[in-house]
Amino acid sequence: MTATETATTTPLLELRGVSKSFGAVQALSGVDFDIHAGEVVGLVGDNGAGKSTLVKVMSGIHLPDAGHYLFEGRERKVSGPNDPYAFGVATVYQDLALCDNLDVVANLFIGREEISRGPAALIRELDEPEMEKQAGELLRTFSINIPSLRAEVGTMSGGQRQSIAIARSLVGDARVVLLDEPTAALGVAQTAQVLALVRRLREQGLGVVVISHNLADVFEVCDRIYVMRLGRKAGVYQAADSTPEEIVGAITGGRGTVRTQAAAAAAQAGDDGEEATR
Template structure:
């Protein structure tokens, strides 16, 4: 696991607040993620994890607070803007097209084309897409079936790998993963966790949402706990127990705001 981190975080969120009608979804969320670091964002259902991720991904905008990327305040007004900064999100549904093959999913919405009749006809350049994809897959030690294999035939772990590889292919500096091991078998879980560790080892910042405390303690450098829309604790994974994290999640810990 990569443990060396830079002084300036890749991502920093400060006092994010968001209200949906009468519901206060976020009421003061603050944390940071450095290059080469895996931060786990944990909390019970309704704690504000998904809303926080949507803010960083540009899907929702905060009512208050700010987001800094590489030390500079940014306004992430859309997913396209977030992607331009190098923020990639792998949602739980993976956003893959089962009827397309692996390489088509890797370049979904960003297909490379070549001219057949200059100025008139352009077709998808599958050879060039494969040529660009292979070095990225090799960089992270990703093993997949041939790139012309339909995604519908892949296992859950392989599908997760395709989604992660797509995020890396487009120059990500921060990769956010929502429940990356949900509904996977033991062997597939291990493969995905190892891939996440390689993401961090490659120098990328990684933010993981997970309810699986075992996974969190296997890969995270730091653990950020949200409860009722607020950051209530930030732990160094090596200096905390699962019981202490669960206590912070449920509100059983005596100290409301904890940093260790």
């Protein structure tokens, strides 16, 4: 997504002026955030910067003390995790919350099982064929390769498990997917597998938020990088126009080494003016 497209389209998910405190600790202070369809946004910051609190506000686990929650341009009332999920916001936490002793189909539909009725309309049972059909279609749509739909998840690699957890978040009508440290415990090959899946989510028009400490992964897949520091927004950067050094400077507050987007634009305008007078 280009900067022009971002500026002229309505965000899928938008937070305005969100604040949240826990006792005397101010975790978030007037934070704004937005993500558009077909966009990957990296959410970065040091430990304690407020990333986890912000994501939990997006997912409905934490209710903000102040601010506004908008989805598809409309302000929404959020009273718990079920509300964002109903809007189309799905979260994949770092622990994945998979059941290792269950197969892929069971993990994808756990808590959202398809039910069939018996001939007398009184007997209810799991519709295994329908769930297997939907699971196969979902995995094919996002090119997720696994040994078998009926293989136990506990036998699979870290990359496959992460992919299954992401796929589970898409059962239903997810429009925005929040990924908490999706590559933290993965090797090189498994990381590449998960990042490829993130790209496919973007290609399918989803908005993806990637919370990560790994700037190499962030720069590889993200369109914009949202930096948090001490519970506030430290800056938002176009990944293609930024550098890891600039992002680290924003994270740590090293202002002497950081050029903000506004400063970079002003410098470029000055250079252009000099060229025009020569």
